[in-house]
Amino acid sequence: MNMIELSREEKERSIELILSHGLTKPKSLWRHFTDMYRALGFRHLFLNTAQPIIISVALMIGFIALFPLPYDQYKYTVLFASAPVFFIFVVLLSETVERMSKLYELKMTCKYTVRHVAAFRVLCFSLMGTVLCTLANLFIRFSDMNSFFRALSLSLCALFLFSFLGISVMRYFHSRWMHWAPVWLWMAVGPLPIWLFKKQWESFLAQVPVAITALIAAVALALFLRELQKLITIPQREVASYVGG
């Protein structure tokens, strides 16, 4: 049988061609989000989220305003506990709005499902949470820049830790009510140390080096972004809904 003998160079070119056609490079998180933004636009991505955002901002402000301990003595405690409030409630409320909508199933059969849109929103909500944390830190008025950065790094540390933990729990466990997990998590870890340790907790937060809290915040942010990437790329899982028929 006559066989054409390929040169090494030709073989390599052929392999490259097959691989370039056969393998598609996975999209980065940024690419996913820019594609989605181009396709959907701001208005469609944030449809029906005005109420959850307003309610969550009000909850965060209310939490700080109604905090039962004097916040000139418990500045760091207040900031640490309040930092994730906006984020966890806005995620909970916007997810609840989606799940209660009769369009939920239909949206899950589209190219961009509820899960994809939620991932985009979660990222935006975390950015909004960062802005709110910064504003809260400015509102509290620290005497020096060092205290301000300590407080800011503590706030962001709490925000990104809860963001990461909340999204991880929602991704790993597929229960119908799992979108409530970040709230329970925050209630268990956020205000609990205050009631248990009171002044010691404030002293501890005031003494943790800024470098450590900033490092934890950065690591938590990286883990949070990795979780978002996974949330977008995992295979479609079953819609938690009652099935008749």
Place this chain on the structure above:
Amino acid sequence: MLAVNHVTKKYGTFTALEDITIEFTGGVYGLLSPNGSGKTTLIKMLATLLFPTSGEILWEGMEIAKLGERYREVIGYLPQDFGYYKHQSPRQFLHYLAALKGIDRSTASRKVPELLQLVSLGDVMDTKMRKFSGGMIQRVGIAQAMLNDPKILILDEPTAGLDPKERVRFRNLISELSKDRIVILSTHIVSDIETIANRVIMLKDRKLFCNDSPANICHTLSGKVYETWEIESVAQPHFPLTQRQEDGRTLVRFVCETGCPEAARPVTPNLEDVFLYVYRDQVM
């Protein structure tokens, strides 16, 4: 081709569907069975809202769960309980869903009015949907399912709650849309699919009971369906199907497996006869 291979679906210990094997090639497939027989479960698995406990569903030889968005791009789905935003007009709503389906804006701007014209909503495309009747909403539902020109159109109980006139209009619309695509239509209303389905799929006791043309399915009762004005005179064991009033008398249609009874005349069986007979233990 869309292939359902030995699919079983369980919810905990409850088995909703067992060892279902069906091939969909083209045309209208009517999924006909009483409520609670697993139609919606099957439909939801085809729409990737549920996944089989065992078995596989393949589109062009690839498992639909693995195809992900590439499969979702070829399907159009109208759920049983179709939701919509009341404050939006059909045009706004369809633009929103077109964006979710990844259709670019210029294509959507052309396609949306076209589809709304097709479903006879052209003159109300900018009216808020809160003013719409059930039939109009279902037509919006069909229009959204057609946005991406799907190769597979999945309709779950699309005529539920429609009046007879809307139902006929809907049937004609489905018939029009069925060219060059697979249309899977689930219903428990026989007349919905009697005239438009190329094949009828019936489920019974969680399993596939039959998958055949309406003519062949009707043929299974050939020579066994009768009508009589005097049902009390029929001595043989029989199963009454329907009755209707004419001139103050009652004409009873029934199935008799043991030859033609006296005072009864044989009639050509229709799909409703088969449905009532097959599901005689379930139909109330």
